[in-house]
Amino acid sequence: MAKSERIEIFEQVWNTVNEHFYDPNFNGIDWEKKHMDYKAQIEACNNTDSLFSLLNIMLFELNSSHCGVGLISELNKTVSPYIFSNGEIGIDIRVIKNQIVVTKVLKNFSADIANINVGFIIERIESLTLSEIEKLVKFKPPFNDINRTFHLTSEVLRLIYGQSGTRVELVFLDEHNKSHSEILTRTERQNGISLGGGLPLAFLHSESYFISKDIAYLSFNAFNPANLDHVLSNLEKVEKSKGLIIDLRGNDGGSIEAMKLLLGRFVSERRKYGTYINRNEQNEDFIEPIGSKYQGKVAILIDEMSISGAENMAGIIQYFKIGKIIGNQTPGQMLWGNGYLINDSIALVIPIYKFEYPNGFNPENNGITPDIAIEMKREDLLKDKDTQLLKAIEYLNNN
Structure with a gap:
């Protein structure tokens, strides 16, 4: 890439932020000075990787989520593996006490067939240990410990998911801490849909069932209009329950309108839920009642992998x-x-609004603090106990 082209890309990125970033004070950063600082470095860099590395370092100084730039052809390296990877081995994981712990195993997938169980520890994925994976992670704002865990976990998941038909080697410890090695084939995920914008196919999923006669369970991996009918249909199946658990763990967020349509089933009158604010305007937004209001009690499950719209709903x-x-x-x-x-091959994402609840709270960099905090532990998972889910059941049964 020629020097003139690098400078042109840099100027477009800098100017777009300068014109559209939600905060006119740029989160306390002297944006004009950053132009001088980084232009000289862009002029001196000699390859595309260095260009994007510098551009993102500059953007990350804003310490804001939903911010980054890169090649459209490499979006699969940054988007959610939960949503966009087309091959899976049928497990979910969390990083617990610096260990990759299996938290879910799907029946009849390759991990299940290989007798990998909940609570097992993954020591290596191919040749990479967790500490080696951590060195590869490009941590992104906001720079807090929970978000670091999110990005580390996402990178682990990116290695576990992948192209359908390909294979991945896992070295793992069983319940007796005995080491095993298995090469697993990634199964093709079904019903991918196009979201446009150069994104890979999205694999949206929702499920609902009754945990007991009185308590229902609903989960989905993204707020997206393409999946909303399925989510709402699942909600209707369980709307007569006395208690409902909505599992947003691993939910990647998405459409505000889809979130509002779901929340409309839990209010009986129009209610202001917050204000979207940028340098030019403040837009109040409301939840409108839709259909019959759910009458039972509600418990929402969240964790470090619940982001954006999932955080907002919670x-x-x-x-x-x-x-x-x-x-x-x-x-x-x-x-x-x-x-x-930026051009036919480069995309930039920046935040154009911040959000505040009517009490003035802004979830950016703060996250949502649970009313009942409870962490997963390996010893519980080995007993097939999802302590967060069990706490939700306990809450609904006792209230």
């Missing part, structure tokens, strides 16, 4: 006192991001 449920929030604190990725094409 925060609104908490603010309206509709239900209890249970689990781990979220990372605080709660700005409204917008995408810009």
Whole structure:
């Protein structure tokens, strides 16, 4: 890439932020000075990787979520593996006490067939240990410990998920801490849909069932209009339950309108839930009642992998006192991001609004603090106990 082209890309990125970043004070950063500081470095860099590394370092100085730039062709390296990877081995994981711990195993997938169970520790993925994976992670704002865990966990998941039909080697410890090695084939995920914008196909999933006669369970991995009918249909199946658990652990956020349509099933009148604010305007927004209001009690499960719209829904449920929030604190990725094409091959995302609840609380960098904090432990998982889910069941049964 020629020097003139690098400078042109740099100027477009800098100017787009200068014109559209939600905060006119740039989170306390002297943005004009950053132009001088980074232009000289961009002029001196000699390859595309260095260019994007410098551009992102500059952007990350804003310490804001939903912020970054890169090649459209490499979006698969940055987007959620939960949503966009087309091959899976049928497990979920969390990083617990500096160990990769299996938290879910899906029946009849390759991990299940290989007798990998909940509570097992993954020591290596291919040749990489957790400490080696951590060195590869490009940590992004906001710079707090929970968000660091989110990005580390996402990178582990990116290595576990992958192209369908390919294989991945896992070295893992069983319940007796005996080491095993298995090469697993990634199964093709079904019903991928196009979201446009150069994104890979999205694999949206929701499920609902009754845990007991009185308590229902609903989960989905993204707030997206393409999946909303399925989510709402699942909600209707369980709307007569006395208690409902909505599991937002691992939910990647998404559409504000989809979130509002779901929340409309939990209010009986129009309610202001917050204000979107940028340098030019403040827009109040409201939840409108939709259909018959759910009459039972509600528990929301969240953790460090619940981001953006998932955080917002949990925060609104908490603010309206509709239900209890249970689990781990979220990372605080709660700005409204917008995408810009720099050219045919480069995309930039920056936040154009911040959000505040009516009490003035801004979830960005703060996250949502659960009403009942409870962490997963390996010893419980080995007994097939999801302590966060069990706490939600206990809450609904006792209230």
